[in-house]
Amino acid sequence: MDRKLISNLLGISEKSYYRWKETRVIFKLLEKYFSENEIKEFLETGKIRKLEVIKGFNVDELESLLFKNNNQEEQLIDFVTHNIDLSKITTFLENFYRVEIKDFLYFFQKINEEKPELELENAKKFVLDKIQNDFYNPTIFGIFKAPTKHQQKSLYQLIENKYSNIEVYVLVKKNINLK
Structure with a gap:
């Protein structure tokens, strides 16, 4: 920052x-x-x-709005899709030369292909588990030529600290719209 x-x-x-x-x-x-x-x-x-917008709601009310009403869920996903902050990714990518945003989004596309039924409620957890357990799998993480522990840790921290669950869901499910 x-x-x-x-x-x-x-x-x-x-x-x-x-x-x-x-x-x-x-x-x-x-x-x-x-x-x-x-x-x-x-x-x-x-x-x-x-x-x-959200200050009048408690956590239970927000979760109810986000996850139980499909119409509002789609509106929220659409809003996040059009307003997602890709500059967080840019900062991360500056540390790993020769990796571009389109390559980074490809990683999320591969996750979507592997798990097309991914649900909003557990998108971030699933992606973090993938980074932690499958980081050296070239079909998913092929954006890194020779993946290192440092890259794995940095990517994990980026997703964990800088992106909300719904942003991760949008990156996985709607990344084609973000390019």
Whole structure:
């Protein structure tokens, strides 16, 4: 995440950013649960639209809306498909030269081919299990020429920390629309 953006949000200098980053839990919270765009939106408007929409619901109500009403589920999937933040992938790919977004999306396409009946409720868990257990399978992870433990760990952390369950589902089921 951009250090200038976080410094501005917290009202601290960039020097303090580096000094505090390792010891203050707030940095982990911001990186795990907020995108740069959401923080920019908050700094510009004083709110985050996505959170404003859901702030009146508890977790059980949100899960009910997401998973039990097929019409709303399709609307949500359509919304996420059109608004998914692929810049999270770009940052990851910069660490592994010669891998492009289309190659990265191919990995999700292969998962969809292997498990076409994948359900929304367990999409993220399934993908994380694939990364953990089948990372060296060239038919799924062929985007990496010689896969390493570091790449496996980085990919796992990217999916675990930066993408919600529904975003992972969209990456698997709708990735053809994202190219």
